[in-house]
Amino acid sequence: MSKESNSIGVFVPVEVSEEKTFWNRIGAAFVNSKGLSLLLDAVPINGRAVVISEEIAVGEGPYRVLTPVEYEKDGEKKTRWTRVxxxxxxxxxxxxxxxxHPVSGKAVVILAEEPKEGGESTDDLAF
Incomplete structure (x- = not known):
């Protein structure tokens, strides 16, 4: 994926007939070091959103969609990544x-990798 500072639209398709589809913008996406950060203003009811940008050089995929869940342990703030x-x-x-649906409205899209021995680690994700 190319690094662009501009936001990219996140849309949901609303089919009004077999020939007509409206696209409602529900958020923005930004390129990060591992893929895309999605900031959603609304939750797609059908569970499907589309990131539209011809500037994104996407590979074959698939990609994982994760949401950050912040918590505190031993007085230190930490982030756990939950796949959504x-x-x-x-x-x-x-x-x-x-x-x-990410309760926080935040999600990160990263290229799916083979799980490492001992489980997945996404500690190095930047939002």
């Missing part, structure tokens, strides 16, 4: 399929 979906490339960007 999968993203797949489309002609103009990515289609994000949510299995769960």
């Amino acid at each position: 979906g999968t993203a797949i490339p489309n002609k103009k960007g990515l289609t994000v399929l949510f299995n769960a």
Whole structure:
């Protein structure tokens, strides 16, 4: 993915007929070091959102969709990453399929990697 400072639109399709689809913007995406950060103003009811940008150079995917959950342990703030979906490339960007909705409205899309021995670690994700 290319690094761009501009925001990228996050949309949901609203099909009004077989021939007509409206696209409602529900948030913005920003390129980060591992993929995309999504900031959602609304939750897609059907669990599907589309990131539209021809400037994003997407690979074959699939991508993991994670949300940060902040907590405190021993007086120190920490972040746990919870998987909430999968993203797949489309002609103009990515289609994000949510299995769960991020309560904070924040999600990160990263390229799916093989799990490392001992479980997945996403401590180095930047938001």
